Amino acid sequence: MSPEWIEFGRGLCYGGAGLAYGLAGAGSAWGIAIASHSAAGVMREKPELFGRMLVMIALPGTQGFYGFISAILMMTQTGLIGGSVLKITLGTGLALFFVGLGEGLALLISAIKQGEASAAGISLLARRPEAAGRAILFPAFVETYAVISLLATILFIIFLTQPVALQFLGS
């Protein structure tokens, strides 16, 4: 493989990392904004509920961290951060690009939907403060799929950067 193709593969890999944290961060910001609007409206009438709403406001923010973790992992596994720089083939680069894109999309959508679920939970909490424990379950269920997405991404990154995989995907 020529050095140009190796550089192109590496570029795709970092593009995937960028998409993973970029989309996840955007989704988290969006989700938190949705939940915050609702929480601010509730606080207009019941400021004493702030503490109970805080977790639900913060929950959509976790996706941003997941995206960041994936991006860091991609950079460390390919040697950009510390260690020796791997020769990323075009196949590996392409695969990592789509891993990053897939995770980014999953985190973007799950963060927005988690924001909406949090807003619904906040609505329930405002009407029935004693239901706070159950209200937090709704956004927590959405979190499951963000966590699965992160785990799948970590596994993909680890396996795709193993010497066997690099050899298999290289040409």
Added chain:
Amino acid sequence: MRLMDTAIRRIKNHPGWGFVCGRISALEGKLLSRDFFQSLVAMTHYDDILQHLQDSFLREYLVPGAPWEDFTALADRCFYDLAVSLRRESPSPAPVNLFLCQGDYLNLKNALSGLKDFPFLPGEVSLESIQAIAGGNLADLPLAFHETVSTTGTEASEIVRTVTDIVVDGAYLRHLLFVAGQIDSPLVRACIRDRVLTRTISVLWRALRQGRFLKLYRQYFLPLGEYSPTVDEMIDIGNPDDWAAVVGGEVGDILGEALQWPYTEQVSRFELLGVNHCIRLAADGRLQTAGPERVFAFLTGLHSEMQNLKLAVSGRLNRIEPTLLKERLREVYG
């Protein structure tokens, strides 16, 4: 199942409404249950009633020494203040204006009738404009009036002097349809369409009972959007017993149900059933996390609550039988 299907089809989330809907979530907890009203109408002592009302939105308005005779004005003021406050925080004023514009049209009715007193709380039309209209400046009339003028080809001043009530009622209903059309919500539009239709039937029915010529309504009450042909046909038929088939749908069923009641109670029963139908329809908006439906549904519930409070308190103060009052209570939101 049908309710869920309707709600899911008609409602979508609008994050921009998050703040006001969050506030409504907190306010909804204060809405009163049907049991509250059932026990209120059974009370006989003023002190008990006053104590009972401490749990309601009226709490802040029930200051010591407030005369009970003003209870209706007090309830109206409470609804108005909350609605105006929600309007300030809403991305669009339209859902709230659907409730506040009633005061405008009642003031306009006074203005066009030559009265100088405008006691109703203004919604979209300022008191200055109302006074200008009362002074003869009809150019300030809302757009809904202009349609009657252009359709009949008559000068506004001539119309309003002769058939004020008819013109204002028609303009009010047209205005509701117009405002509902501005809201991106099939649920709100469906509610308003049914509200307009039930109100139209009630207006025509009462006119018949008073011996008025329905022909005038064709000329001054219409046009009424998609309902113009229906109203035309009802006017042609002239007998409410045969209107249900023309009206059709759920409102037609309600009309048929009202006709089963004794003659003297038919119209008022139809109005109550119609209002309850609209409240049930609007209540789907509770499923909305953020959107105009939630504001509309809450205000529908609050409006119904205030009407129930006025009925219960004024009824008890005037020693009306609790059973009679219970029969006339509207649906509640909770």
